[in-house]
Amino acid sequence: MKDNIIYLDNASTSFPKPETVYRETDIFLRKWGVNIGRGENRLEYEAAAKVLESRRKIARFFGIKDYRRLVFTFNATLALNLALKGGLKKSDHVLVGPMQHNSVMRPLHALKKIVSTSELRHDKDGLLDLNSLEEQITPQTKMVVINHASNVNGVIQPLREIGRICRDKESILLIDASQSAGNIPIDAEECNIDLLAFTGHKGLMGPLGVGGLYVGERILLEPIIEGGTGFASELERQPRNLPEGFEAGTKNTPAIIGLAAGIDFIESIGVSAISSHKSTLIDRLKVGMEDVEEAKIFHFDSENSESCGVLSFTIEGWNIDDIGKVLNSQDFVVRGGLQCAPHAHRTLDTFSEGTIRVSPGYFSSEHDIDSFLQSVKDITVSKMYQT
Ligand SMILES: Cc1ncc(COP(=O)(O)O)c(C=O)c1O
Numbered sequence: 202m203k204d205n206i207i208y209l210d211n212a213s214t215s216f217p218k219p220e221t222v223y224r225e226t227d228i229f230l231r232k233w234g235v236n237i238g239r240g241e242n243r244l245e246y247e248a249a250a251k252v253l254e255s256r257r258k259i260a261r262f263f264g265i266k267d268y269r270r271l272v273f274t275f276n277a278t279l280a281l282n283l284a285l286k287g288g289l290k291k292s293d294h295v296l297v298g299p300m301q302h303n304s305v306m307r308p309l310h311a312l313k314k315i316v317s318t319s320e321l322r323h324d325k326d327g328l329l330d331l332n333s334l335e336e337q338i339t340p341q342t343k344m345v346v347i348n349h350a351s352n353v354n355g356v357i358q359p360l361r362e363i364g365r366i367c368r369d370k371e372s373i374l375l376i377d378a379s380q381s382a383g384n385i386p387i388d389a390e391e392c393n394i395d396l397l398a399f400t401g402h403k404g405l406m407g408p409l410g411v412g413g414l415y416v417g418e419r420i421l422l423e424p425i426i427e428g429g430t431g432f433a434s435e436l437e438r439q440p441r442n443l444p445e446g447f448e449a450g451t452k453n454t455p456a457i458i459g460l461a462a463g464i465d466f467i468e469s470i471g472v473s474a475i476s477s478h479k480s481t482l483i484d485r486l487k488v489g490m491e492d493v494e495e496a497k498i499f500h501f502d503s504e505n506s507e508s509c510g511v512l513s514f515t516i517e518g519w520n521i522d523d524i525g526k527v528l529n530s531q532d533f534v535v536r537g538g539l540q541c542a543p544h545a546h547r548t549l550d551t552f553s554e555g556t557i558r559v560s561p562g563y564f565s566s567e568h569d570i571d572s573f574l575q576s577v578k579d580i581t582v583s584k585m586y587q588t
Contacts, residue, residue, distance in 0.1 A: 207569045208534045211562030212352045212380060212511050214402045214409060218459075219466040226408055226459035236451055238431030252454050255461035256444075262464050263397060264388030265415050272414045272444040273452055277379040278304040280398035280414035283447065284375050285346070287422040288396065291315045293343035296334075296372075298358065299323040300351040300545040305377060309346075321345075326501045327356045327548045334363065338370040345372050350381035353545040353558065355483070355511035356501035357385065364393030373420065379403060383467050384476050384509040389415050396420060404475075404509065406467060406563070407460030410453045416443060424449070475563050479510030482561040482570050486512055489574035493581055495519075499549055499556055513549075513556035516581060521554045524580065528557070531576050535559050 208216050233248035253268075260268035274280040285308045289295065295309065295318045309318055322333035329347070338345065345367050350357045360376065367374040375396040378387055383404025389397045395417040401407035416422055427439040428449030440446040467475060483500065490496050490512075499513040516524055525537030538555040539546050546552040561569065 206532045207572055209559045209561050210534045210536050212560035213536055215406050215562050218406050221466055222459045222462045225462035226455045229458040230455045252457055255457050258461045258464055264390050269443050270416050272447040274412045274414060275410055276412040277398050277400035280412050281305055282308045283414055283425050284396040284398055286425045289316050294341040296321050296337055296342055296345045298347035299548040300327040300348045303541045305346055306544050327351060329358050331362055335366050338372050342372045344375055346375045348377045350509040351545055352380050352540055353513050353542050354499040354501050355509050357503045357507055360392045368393040380509045385507050386472050401460040406463035408456040411456035411460050476507050478563060480506045480508035482565055483508055483510055483512050485567060485570045490514055493577060495581055511560045513558045515556050524557055527580050533573055
């Protein structure tokens with residue numbers, strides 16, 4: 202990384218990546234950078250075998266028994282669009298969790314002429330009220346959509362309990378695991394998740410441009426993108442076969458290989474060790490921010506100290522854009538504003554200005570946090586002298 206930049210924006214994308222992610226992606230591109238499923242030659246067979254091995258590994262990581270139920274997409278946004286637009290029909294009712302990203306809210310908005318939505322009840326931190334969830338699911342509720350971990354305040358929703366309730370009530374459960382994957386263990390089948398959307402470039406430490414959707418056994422999706430699949434080319438209509446029917450067009454195979462390397466890295470360290478490192482850094486940040494009198498902190502501590510490493514704050518008397526600019530000018534990479542999650546900010550009452558979000562990663566250090574805290578303290582003191 203460039204000298205003296207302190208990167209604290211891992212909720213946007215993890216950076217840097219593990220060395221093995223760079224290396225495996227590079228090797229694959231050089232040796233097997235051909236288009237798989239399109240021809241019949243040794244190079245292609247080998248490349249396809251590597252992609253299949255990665256698909257198996259990624260499926261296993263999420264507790265998915267049948268790897269064919271894992272559809273590769275280019276990111277979580279496409280996975281969520283596929284789940285919503287390919288899974289919902291006219292007159293369906295959808296219950297929406299309180300901390301959604303625009304990658305859920307905008308597809309739902311686009312579907313609003315055919316689908317009705319209501320919001321699940323929650324507390325002030327955006328934690329779901331499980332008793333209400335049980336009451337709010339009606340026979341018309343086709344789907345419950347929940348963001349496992351918030352990209353604004355890090356609140357983590359209890360997957361197992363949510364899954365049990367949705368299964369008992371016969372409602373489809375769609376989980377957005379963009380922030381949690383790689384930070385919190387997820388077993389899609391054990392948790393009764395029907396649709397699990399994830400992105401490869403955040404906590405999973407893979408390259409940008411790959412994500413996926415697990416499609417559970419109860420689900421019959423319609424494809425939302427039509428095109429070449431490398432098989433059944435004589436058919437005019439899009440095949441529905443999992444996974445290829447839902448992966449039309451050329452796949453980002455180097456990113457898939459890089460994602461598998463990211464998962465190998467995570468497994469070598471252990472998800473809980475990664476989560477615990479982030480939790481230590483966030484605790485340090487939180488304690489330091491509590492010394493800044495004007496600061497209001499938005500962070501939710503989970504009971505078992507699981508952490509995706511996300512904390513937001515505002516500073517009284519400061520406009521978010523202004524603090525963001527000062528911090529950026531000092532080479533801290535943090536994210537100010539709404540973080541593509543106006544829905545979550547409405548829940549936290551931080552709409553429309555948003556917050557400054559700090560998200561250390563596995564490669565961040567206590568020194569990074571201390572330098573950041575020192576800058577925030579200097580900035581607030583300098584303002585005091587100006588006024
Ligand atoms: C909670 C959440 N959902 C979905 C997304 C979308 O991820 P991607 O941009 O990789 O599609 C993000 C990215 O910030 C996110 O934080």
